[in-house]
Amino acid sequence: MNRKVTVVGSGNVGATAAQRLVDMELADVVVIDILEGVPQGKGLDMAQAGPIVGSDAHSIGTNDYAETAGSDVVIITAGFPRKPGMSRDDLLLKNAEIVRTVTRNVMQHSKNPILIVVTNPLDAMCHVALQESGLPPNRVIGMAGILDSARFRAFIAMELEVSVENTHAFVLGGHGDTMVPLPRYSTVAGIPITELMDQATIDRLVDRTRNGGAEIVSLLKSGSAYYAPSAAAVEMAEAILKDKKKIVPCAAYLRGEYGIRDLYVGVPVKLGAGGVEQIVEVKLTADEKAALARSADAVRELVDVLQSRASV
Numbered sequence: 001m002n003r004k005v006t007v008v009g010s011g012n013v014g015a016t017a018a019q020r021l022v023d024m025e026l027a028d029v030v031v032i033d034i035l036e037g038v039p040q041g042k043g044l045d046m047a048q049a050g051p052i053v054g055s056d057a058h059s060i061g062t063n064d065y066a067e068t069a070g071s072d073v074v075i076i077t078a079g080f081p082r083k084p085g086m087s088r089d090d091l092l093l094k095n096a097e098i099v100r101t102v103t104r105n106v107m108q109h110s111k112n113p114i115l116i117v118v119t120n121p122l123d124a125m126c127h128v129a130l131q132e133s134g135l136p137p138n139r140v141i142g143m144a145g146i147l148d149s150a151r152f153r154a155f156i157a158m159e160l161e162v163s164v165e166n167t168h169a170f171v172l173g174g175h176g177d178t179m180v181p182l183p184r185y186s187t188v189a190g191i192p193i194t195e196l197m198d199q200a201t202i203d204r205l206v207d208r209t210r211n212g213g214a215e216i217v218s219l220l221k222s223g224s225a226y227y228a229p230s231a232a233a234v235e236m237a238e239a240i241l242k243d244k245k246k247i248v249p250c251a252a253y254l255r256g257e258y259g260i261r262d263l264y265v266g267v268p269v270k271l272g273a274g275g276v277e278q279i280v281e282v283k284l285t286a287d288e289k290a291a292l293a294r295s296a297d298a299v300r301e302l303v304d305v306l307q308s309r310a311s312v
């Protein structure tokens with residue numbers, strides 16, 4: 001293949017994203033982790049699936065960043081989930097250190113990659129990758145909105161018993177609790193869901209979407225969701241590699257759009273070969289604006305913690 005994608009982190013999200021990239025023959029894939037043997041084993045296993053799934057994409061696993069040289073896209077999934085007894089700030093600082101190190105290593109070997117950040121807390125980790133990489137903000141993008149809207153779409157399709165392909169969902173804001181779903185822009189075959197369901201049903205689906213990650217964590221008992229998250233990261237990589245100019249919700253760096261400045265927040269963007277090629281602005285009601293501002297405040301709080309620690 002003439003395109004190369006590096007996936008940092010060979011855990012659940014990283015390995016599944018790598019497998020999807022290889023299966024879809026989107027690019028040659030390098031999986032890198034600090035664990036010795038695990039990325040190598042998974043890379044080799046994926047390569048051996050090639051003859052069966054009909055993919056000539058190469059896949060390797062490594063612990064050496066020299067192997068990631070010349071990557072077009074880098075998906076960053078390295079990091080840890082919150083453990084019992086760990087505060088949100090503890091996780092923030094621990095994963096920030098990992099994302100900082102990873103970004104520094106990636107940039108030593110790839111001149112102008114596009115970084116897709118997956119590690120949580122997502123919006124804050126985008127700031128770390130942006131700062132450490134020195135890349136322009138259109139080349140550092142966070143994955144969250146596609147996942148949140150896919151969850152909403154799946155629930156809409158289940159409720160109305162229609163194909164998921166007929167559903168579109170519109171979600172703004174930070175990842176998880178503070179996401180701002182916009183039902184009037186969410187449609188089934190072009191019809192707003194506000195015309196297809198009563199408010200109580202919409203509220204129930206929105207609520208389930210907001211808690212979509214937690215619902216899966218409580219079922220799995222250890223670890224968190226990875227099938228849908230990896231599919232979402234790969235949709236972003238595909239849009240970039242194929243220059244699709246696809247409008248999807250991503251965490252993007254805002255410079256005044258939606259009245260928010262110098263902050264990563266989930267908004268619809270046009271994704272193509274240049275990364276974020278446009279931030280799509282839609283008219284919001286006063287309530288929607290207020291919800292988005294609250295979501296942005298939650299991101300700003302985390303970024304402020306990072307900056308205050310960095311200056312100590």
Ligand SMILES: NC(=O)c1ccc[n+]([C@@H]2O[C@H](COP(=O)([O-])OP(=O)(O)OC[C@H]3O[C@@H](n4cnc5c(N)ncnc54)[C@H](O)[C@@H]3O)[C@@H](O)[C@H]2O)c1
Nearest residue numbers: 009010011012013014033034077078079118119120143229
């Ligand atoms: N943005 C989203 O919507 C979303 C969705 C799902 C998961 N996540 C986040 O993605 C991250 C990964 O989730 P997971 O389920 O794959 O976790 P996981 O524990 O299965 O995998 C994480 C991997 O990162 C590796 N790692 C740790 N430090 C590293 C370093 N310095 N360099 C390279 N690799 C390193 C670990 O060895 C491990 O293999 C977590 O932070 C999780 O919260 C985000």
